[in-house]
Amino acid sequence: MNPDVAADIKDLSTTLEGIESVMGLDALRAKIAELETEAAKPNLWDDVEYAQKISSQLVHRQAELRKISDLRQRVEDVEVLYELSEDEGDQAGLDEADEERKRLKKELDALEVRTLLSGEYDEREAVVTVRAEAGGIDAADFAEMLMRMYVRWSERHEYPVEVYDTSYAEEAGVKSATFRINAPYAYGTLSVEQGTHRLVRISPFDNQGRRQTSFAGVEVLPVVEETDHVEIPEKDIRVDVFRSSGPGGQSVNTTDSAVRITHIPTGIVVSCQNEKSQLQNKAAALRVLQSKLLARKREEERAELNALKDSGSSWGNQMRSYVLHPYQMVKDLRTEFEVGNPDAVLDGQIDGFLEAGIRWRRQQDSAA
Structure with missing residues (x-):
């Protein structure tokens, strides 16, 4: 094989190895398996928006893996095509191999650009x-x-x-x-x-x-990306219980079942006294607190995105x-x-x- 051609094919293979390394094929396969499991759940389409998101992610990641696998196979095939064409004196085969080598270089250069996208938000839609x-x-x-x-x-x-x-x-x-x-x-x-x-x-x-x-x-x-659940460490909250009261100050019941939760880092306070037990009131109050913290998080993200408008x-x-x-x-x-x-x-x-x-x-x- 022509030494220049052999060196060029070696460069193509090295470039592809670098792309495979940066993209993390094992992690990509694991993510595809995870998405396939999620997509197979019988109740997936109960939430249409979530189902569409899962399906879209699965399709795109499968396409990425397929593209990498196809490129690896084509790099190997073009080397074989050169060797066979030279052995048989097949000029048409050599011309075809030259064109394929040019196509591979162009496609690998384009794919290599993906490896440059490593910013905090680059992976998002x-x-x-x-x-x-x-x-x-x-x-x-x-x-x-x-x-x-x-x-x-x-x-x-x-x-x-x-x-x-x-x-x-x-x-x-x-x-x-x-x-x-x-x-x-x-x-x-x-x-x-x-x-x-x-x-x-x-x-x-x-x-x-x-x-x-x-x-x-x-x-x-x-x-x-919206998070449906906000984790709240126990150390970040103070829980107070008190007796539920109804109209005019009368007690709804005779036990301290009402719950007030204070989120210490933010100072947000929520309370619930509508449920019959202290455990139920605490669970309900936690859900309200999670909603408030999620809203706060979204406001902070919007402020951060507004800052992005003015950067670069x-x-x-x-x-x-x-x-x-x-x-x-x-x-x-x-x-x-x-x-x-x-x-x-x-x-x-x-x-x-x-x-x-x-x-x-x-x-x-x-x-x-």
């Missing part, structure tokens, strides 16, 4: 908001074009999209749109899209056919330019990555921009 900024009707139309771009990108990867809200502009396009992309690592992948996007074109809404520049903002946030790329930062006239070009202003086919980009072919953005962000983080 994403909530994307697209908003028209300066540019009037053209900006609203551009915002709708960007929304379609992300939806088409999701469809290409078979990621479910759930539209939360769309505010339509009066003449054309949208003032804003918010949608959720239900796929693992959607947030980590799309977070590099956050910022201001700029469109230059001959406006279809200008009867004089003049060139117009318009802007749309993209915001990407991780989906907040922000709504005011131009990050990509889409030029449809006088020439055809889409260019990322941070990474310098560019494509000469705006129609393909606006139809969802943005993986090159995402990969370049993720690598650029990692470089910035390393430099910092």
